[in-house]
Amino acid sequence: MTLNRLLPFAALAVAWCLACAPAQAKMAACAEKNALWGKFLQASGRKLSDAPPARDLAVESEGCGYETAMGRACWPSRDPIEERGGMNLYGMCYNNSINAIDLLGMKIECCGIESYLKEQGISTSLFTFDASTSIYSAVTGAGPTSGEGLILWRMLKAQTNFKIKDLSIKNLKKHVEARQTIVRNALKADFIFSTQPKPPGNIQLFFKDPQGYFDSINNGTSAIACERLSRIIFETGNKFEGDEYREYDGVWIPGDWGYIKNLAWEKDPNRWGNESISSPAFSGENVFHTGVSGSDDMFWGHFDNHKHPPMSESDWWIHIKDWKDKFGVSSGEPKWRNRIIYPRVGLSK
Secondary structure: OEOOOOOOOOOHHHHHHOOOEEOHHHHHHHHOEEOOOOEEOHHHOOOHHHOOOOOOHHHHHHHOOEEOOOOOEOOOOOOOOHHHHOOOOOOOHHHOOOOOEOOOOOOOOEOHHHHHHHHOOOOHHHEEEEOOOOEEEEOOOOOOOOHHHHHHHHHHHOOOOOOEHHHOHHHHHHHHHHHHHHHHHHHHOOOEEOOOOOOOOOHHHHHHOHHHHHHHHOOOOOEEOHHHHHHHHHHHHHOOOOEEEEOOOOOOOOOOEEEEEEHHHHHOHHHOOOOOOOOOOOOEEEEEEEEEEOOEEEEEEOOOOOOOOOEEHHHHHHHHHOOEOOOOOEOOOEEEOOOEEEEOOOEOO
């Protein structure tokens, strides 16, 4: 999971140098050396071993690019480990000093993202962070099995990098809530299964308030097709932010929208119907991942009247294999479509 946390940042050491005024004529000289550390910049092409010994700061002050109003030279504090800590020599805490602490410049003690993960049952032993790419990844171990923790854990395990909008934990939480809303509405959906192309109720309300529209038609009597109901449920959480897609990699996250294809229909659509009201096609099932039960991933789909519980993948396979073609033969062939739709709320576009 990519949690890109790079924030606009001014090094803390600059705070004591607010009175510094740029001295443009001296900048070239200051670019070649850093008198505070008594070393030449590694970026200049010279080796640290070539650096001269530290000299009198009063003498070295002449080349500095900044000076106080009183004429005294000053420098923002650089990273002691030079470019080994990244090309930004004045960065700290991966440029996330608002949410992180690095007291001695040697180790990040806490970050907001890590704190959120820990709050949801994902300890530091269950994930790693790559500072060069700002990517969090899951490691081997058992993570949470419900709630926000399960969503976050599965995001860490997926091969997709989820980039958080505006680099904030607030937007990560918005994304998690969007997924929870999708799951919550799927599990309480109470509709009549139909292939009717016309949506029930006031469709204009859907575009203004997807949750309000869903609530107004979720009454046990509204007839609707599975794909259309799936779109309505999806937008109650996604709020028309746009679809995101990732390849099916075997990792399901609550709120993911998947599709189980019937390969038998693809081989011979005429044998299965033509999507008409009188002759519905058995081309596949739209499903939402809703969580886990024991070792099984659970999925909800609209294939029958009224409320019905989510089913495991194996139960869905049995369900589709039992589909009968127009000759009355049970011969469905289920397979996951190689594309998962997930909400964009809280993510960078």
